[in-house]
Amino acid sequence: MTQVIAIWLTFFAALVISVVPVPRDLPVYFFYLQPEWLALTLSYWVLVSPERVGLVSAFILGLFADLSVGTALGEHGLMYLLLVMFISATYHQVRMLPIWQQAVIVAFVISVGTVLQYLFLSLAHESFQSGLMFLKAIVSALMWPWVFLLLEMVRRRFRWV
Amino acid sequence: MSTLFRKTQQSTLLAASLLLICAILVWTDISTPRLQPLRQGVFAAVEPIILVAHAPGKWIDALGFLVSTYLDQFEAIEQLERENFRLAALSTRIAGLAAENNRLRALLGSTDVIEAHALVAEVLSVERRSDRHRLILDKGQRDGVRVGQAVIDETGLLGQVVQVMPGLAQVMLITDVSHAVPLVNERSGQQFVAEGIGDRQQLSVRFISPSTNVQIGDVLITSGLGRRFPRGYPVGEIVSITPIEGDAFVDVRLAISARPESVDHALVLFLSEGSQKIDLDIQAIDQAESL
Numbered sequence: 001m002t003q004v005i006a007i008w009l010t011f012f013a014a015l016v017i018s019v020v021p022v023p024r025d026l027p028v029y030f031f032y033l034q035p036e037w038l039a040l041t042l043s044y045w046v047l048v049s050p051e052r053v054g055l056v057s058a059f060i061l062g063l064f065a066d067l068s069v070g071t072a073l074g075e076h077g078l079m080y081l082l083l084v085m086f087i088s089a090t091y092h093q094v095r096m097l098p099i100w101q102q103a104v105i106v107a108f109v110i111s112v113g114t115v116l117q118y119l120f121l122s123l124a125h126e127s128f129q130s131g132l133m134f135l136k137a138i139v140s141a142l143m144w145p146w147v148f149l150l151l152e153m154v155r156r157r158f159r160w161v
Numbered sequence: 162m163s164t165l166f167r168k169t170q171q172s173t174l175l176a177a178s179l180l181l182i183c184a185i186l187v188w189t190d191i192s193t194p195r196l197q198p199l200r201q202g203v204f205a206a207v208e209p210i211i212l213v214a215h216a217p218g219k220w221i222d223a224l225g226f227l228v229s230t231y232l233d234q235f236e237a238i239e240q241l242e243r244e245n246f247r248l249a250a251l252s253t254r255i256a257g258l259a260a261e262n263n264r265l266r267a268l269l270g271s272t273d274v275i276e277a278h279a280l281v282a283e284v285l286s287v288e289r290r291s292d293r294h295r296l297i298l299d300k301g302q303r304d305g306v307r308v309g310q311a312v313i314d315e316t317g318l319l320g321q322v323v324q325v326m327p328g329l330a331q332v333m334l335i336t337d338v339s340h341a342v343p344l345v346n347e348r349s350g351q352q353f354v355a356e357g358i359g360d361r362q363q364l365s366v367r368f369i370s371p372s373t374n375v376q377i378g379d380v381l382i383t384s385g386l387g388r389r390f391p392r393g394y395p396v397g398e399i400v401s402i403t404p405i406e407g408d409a410f411v412d413v414r415l416a417i418s419a420r421p422e423s424v425d426h427a428l429v430l431f432l433s434e435g436s437q438k439i440d441l442d443i444q445a446i447d448q449a450e451s452l
C-alpha cells in the first residue's frame with residue numbers, strides 16, 4: 001500500500017512540475033524545452049514495476065493531466081496509453097539496456113505519442129504545431145537518466161524490488 | 162504458457178478499449194460542450210495541483226518585493242498617487258457622461274440602467290503553448306466568478322472565463338484559435354466577427370468584402386451581440402487589409418489592444434440582468450439604423 005502511495009506521490013510531483021507556469025519574460029519556445037515529466041515518471045514505473053502501474057494508471061493519469069493542463073479530456077491519455085503499451089510489451093529487454101539506450105527508446109516513444117496525439121487532434125480541429133514539438137521528445141530523453149536515478153533512489157528508500 | 166497468453170490477450174483488450182474511450186472523450190470534448198458539466202464537477206480535484214505549482218512564483222514575487230529598496234517603493238508610491246489623481250479626475254467626467262447616457266436612454270424609452278461591476282483578479286500565469294491561449298486568475302467560484310464572464314484589462318478585452326475552480330478561474334483569451342468575438346466598427350457602425358488565429362497579438366476579422374468601409378486604424382469595440390460580452394470595450398485596431406487572390410473576402414488583421422503577455426491584474430465583469438436587456442435594446446436600435 002505504501003508503495004502505491006509512493007508511486008502516486010511521484011506522479012503528483014511530476015504533475016505539479018509540469019503545471020508550473022513558464023515565467024512570462026522567457027521566449028515562447030521555452031515551453032518546448034520542458035520535458036514531459038509525467039511521461040518520464042510513468043515510463044519509469046512501468047519499466048520497474050509493470051504489475052503495479054499499467055494501462056489503468058495511464059488512463060487515470062491522463063485525465064488528471066488533461067484537467068490540470070486544461071487540454072481536451074483524453075488527450076494526454078492517448079499518449080500515455082501508447083507509452084505503457086509499448087514499454088509493458090518490451091520491459092524485459094528495455095530493463096537490461098544501458099540508460100542512454102533507454103533514453104533513446106523513451107525519446108522514440110514520446111515522439112511517436114506526440115505525433116499521434118497531434119494527428120488525432122488535427123482531425124478534430126485545426127491545431128497549430130511546429131516542428132518544435134519534437135524538441136520536447138529530445139529534451140525528455142536528455143532528462144531520462146536523471147529522472148531514472150532520482151526515482152531509483154525513491155524506490156530504494158521505500159525498500160521494494 | 163497458456164495463462165500468460167490469456168493475460169496478454171486481456172491486456173490488449175483493455176488497452177484497445179481504454180484507447181477507444183480516450184478517443185471518444187477527446188472527440189466529444191472538442192466538438193461538443195457535453196462534457197463541460199463533468200469537467201466542472203471534477204475540476205476542483207486538480208486545484209491543489211495548480212495551487213502548489215504556482216506557489217514558488219508567488220514566493221519569488223514576495224521576496225522581490227521585500228528586497229526592493231525603500232527608495233524604489235517610495236518612487237512607486239508617488240507614481241501611483243499621481244496616476245490615482247489623474248484617474249479620479251477622469252472618473253468624475255465619466256460619471257457625468259454615464260448620467261447623461263442614462264438620461265438619453267430614458268428618453269429612448271428603456272428605463273434600465275447599465276450596472277456592471279467588476280472584480281479585480283490577479284493573473285497567476287499565462288499559458289505559453291502555441292495553440293492554447295489561456296490565463297489563470299486567482300478568483301473563482303467562491304468569489305462568484307461564473308463560466309462565460311467577460312474579462313478585461315486596463316486597455317481592452319482579454320477574453321472570457323471558460324473554467325471555474327473554487328479559488329481559481331481559467332480565462333480563454335480572444336487570440337485563442339477557438340475563440341470569436343462580435344465587434345462593431347466605432348467609425349462606421351458596421352458589425353464584424355473577429356477570430357483568434359493562434360497569433361498572440363492579432364485577430365483575423367472574417368467575411369469582409371473588398372467594398373466594405375474599413376480602413377487601417379479603425380478601432381473595433383465589442384458589439385454586445387450574442388450577450389456574452391458587454392458592449393463598448395475596445396478589442397483592437399485594424400493593422401492590415403490584404404486582398405486574397407481568388408477569394409471573395411479580404412484578409413483583415415486586428416492588433417489587439419489588451420496586453421495578455423504583460424498583464425498582472427484583470428477585471429472580471431459582472432452584469433446585471435437589466436444591462437443585458439439594454440444590450441438587446443441597443444442591438445434593436447442598431448438594426449433599425451442599419452436598415
